[in-house]
Amino acid sequence: MVKGAAVTQESYLLHEDPFSGNCYKIRLTAALLGLPVERRFYDILKGETRTPEFLAQVNANGRIPVLEITTGEAKRFLPESNAACWYLADGSDLIPKDRFAQADMLRWMFFEQYNHEPNVATLRFWLSHIGEPNLSPEQQAMIPAKRANGDAALRLMDEHLARQDWFVGDSITLADIALYAYTHVAEAGGFALGDYPALSRWLDRVAQVSGYIPMA
């Protein structure tokens, strides 16, 4: 278990879809910190995160995950997976204390949302959840670019991990958790993880961390 999770009177409810790697990030962070999180499930494909109730009460952006934080009578809602991980991990060893290392960890988390997720996660969603024949012509036309950009993100990660065991510093941080979530299931999007040996060793390393839970 990672040290240093905040001791609070809070309780946590995760609004999520168990298929979503973004939701898994938050559950994995909480598991490594030993924090219990209740779960409420939504089916994105059935529009369950676009209902008037969801938009008014949980997230006006119509997306999951959202971390609901209850303190006494007060409820607060935090969208965006990486922000929810940051909240849970506040003060723990999952966030480096050093100024540069902390910013460098955020660097990889922004990279994940900008360069990795829209390619690696989207192709998994399209190919293994929606199914290629059901994609629109516009989506089908975007597959080659997403394939190339996803492989570029995986290659950059592999080169980095050939030089060090963890993305930042010498132990697991939120950067590893954020990047692990969709990378370890990237083959469902047609990516060949065997092409990335250092990255594959890092996937094994994450799965060995005390407190680790699998996605499914």
Next chain:
Amino acid sequence: MVKGAAVTQESYLLHEDPFSGNCYKIRLTAALLGLPVERRFYDILKGETRTPEFLAQVNANGRIPVLEITTGEAKRFLPESNAACWYLADGSDLIPKDRFAQADMLRWMFFEQYNHEPNVATLRFWLSHIGEPNLSPEQQAMIPAKRANGDAALRLMDEHLARQDWFVGDSITLADIALYAYTHVAEAGGFALGDYPALSRWLDRVAQVSGYIPMA
């Protein structure tokens, strides 16, 4: 000027393109903090961030901005605009101290990179920098979706800003800076800012902050 910037022996060099809103975020953050930043210019369209030298020495991801931080003999390189802003603003009033407010600020910064930048900034780049006739058929086919998603992001911001003056808390934070950069030039991407009155008032508010510098 915002209070609390770290006093260090560091100097900063920004590897940037002056057309880029992501680069401007870092310059605006530094200006509000009273930190001097040297600038080195690259032309993305000429491939100047994809040279072997740039990839080896500045950013293996081939992108700007990158903040180069020099401390004595040591040089460190920090890619990702929002991470560089975080580094510069460490300890200042641009980052809330409260645990939830800090995570909520990061929420808006991840929203910016995922929901806003790929739509609002990309249409500006395509339409006012590359030119619509020069776009590939795949890019042209993506314009309607990027228009709709960009307007959805601006509408969400407008609804939030109808209830409060700043994205988080009661003064400017990095969330405002990150979202301001591409929003205030969104008309160059064909977005009608007049459709968003609360957002338009917020744009004026940001431009009144002590230490503000314009993009151009």
